[in-house]
Amino acid sequence: MVRRGERASEFELIARYFAPLASKAPLAYGLTDDAAVLRATAGHDLVLKTDTIVGGVHFLPGDPPQSVARKLLRVNLSDLAAKGAKPRVYLLNCSLPRDVEEGWIKAFAEGLAADQGEFGIVLVGGDTTATTGPTTLSATVIGDVPRGTMMRRKGARSGDGVWVSGNIGDAALGLRLLKGDDLGLNKSLAAQCIERYRLPQPRLALGSKLRGLAYACLDISDGVLADLGHMCDVSKVGAEISAEGIPLSAAAHRALAAGKVDISDLLTAGDDYELIFAVAAKDELKLSRVARSAGVKITKIGRIIRTRGIVVRGAHGEPMSFDRRGYQHF
Ligand SMILES: [Mg+2]
Structure with a gap:
């Protein structure tokens, strides 16, 4: 029982707010044990992913707590999507300021409850501590795939098409708007960008259908150039993409036309949480069928080449130069 004006203890907070999130996972024992049990589905591999978000770095102190929770889950779910996995359960570690x-x-x-419903996952454990630093939130999401089918970053081959889902750059615009930049957008376009920054859409349906079709796949969290670079580095290939071919929203087109951003800003900003993947030319028809059935727009932005490095070509085929590839943490 918490008296007025008195901070609830760790155990009271867990019982009150987190235990109900575990009620549909009988082997989480209502978060009253030290550990939970997860039974692997026969013929499947478990796919594990953990990601941390920090106040002031990955979300803004004024962001609504519901959307912070959902973003935390979604950045993890986006990685499961890129691996072709079906999400099952998650663990949650919260380091919260004392006050x-x-x-x-x-x-x-x-916010967690809303996304549990949306993505069919349940909380099975975690830890809550106080910190003298900023709010630091970490989720570990566990999903599964049929044995041996997890998509890797590695596997892109010269001649494959490079594809992305959705539109690129909106989340970066949303972040700039939240920081007070004027991008020449009307209210509704601005709101769409902010929504994209706060609430990424993990491409789970598309990801699961890409298994066996995409030779390499990852989600775009650090920016198209950086993440395509990661794919190419481990695949020991390069890529050539067309700046004109990058799928953009009406908001991004407007901001570009107004001279508020340039294409390099959109290709090197993080937080898109779209998928980028390589598919052989012979499988393109099948790919477009798959994307249609997942209800997700996909766009071919370039191709994998033998020569290492990423080349971005402008409207007349000229190579463009960039002073950075994407978001760097250090
Ligand atoms: Mg990722």
């Missing part, structure tokens, strides 16, 4: 308001935790748990 965090209980209302923040309540709203945060509401």
Whole structure:
């Protein structure tokens, strides 16, 4: 029982806000044990992913706690999508400032509950501590794939097409808007960009259908150039992409036309959480069928080449130069 004005203890917070999130996972024992059990499905591999987000780095202190919770889950789910995995359960570690308001935790748990429903996952464990630093939130999401079928970054081959899902760059515009930049956008376009920054859409349906079709796949978290670079580095190939071919929203077109951003800003900013993948030319028809059935737009932006490095070509085929590839943490 918490008296008025008194901070609930760690155990009270868990019982009140987190245990209900585990109620559909009988082997999580209501978060009253030290560990949970996860039974692997026969003929499947478990796919594990963990990601941390930090206040002031990955989300802004004023972001609604519900959307912080959902972004935390979604950046992890986006990686499972890129691996072709079906999400099952997650673990959650929260380091919260000592003076965090209980209302923040309540709203945060509401965000988790909303996405549990949307993506069919349940909480099975975690840890809550106080910190003298910024809010630091970490989720570990566990999914599965039929044995041996997880898509890797590695596997792109010279001649494959390079494809992306959705549109590129909107989240970066959203972040700039939240920081007070004027991008020449009307209210509704600005709101769409902010939504894309706060609430990424993990491409789970597309990812699971790409298994066996894409030779290499990852999600775009650090920017198209950086993440395509990661794919090419481990695949020991290069890529050539067309700046004109990058799929952009109406908002991004407007910001470009107004001279508020250039294409390099959109290709090197993070937070898209779209998939980027390599598919053999012979499988393109099958690929477009698969994307249609997943209800996701996909666009071919270039091709894999033998020569290492990423070349971006402008409207007249001229190579463009970039002073950076993408977001770097250090
Ligand atoms: Mg990733």
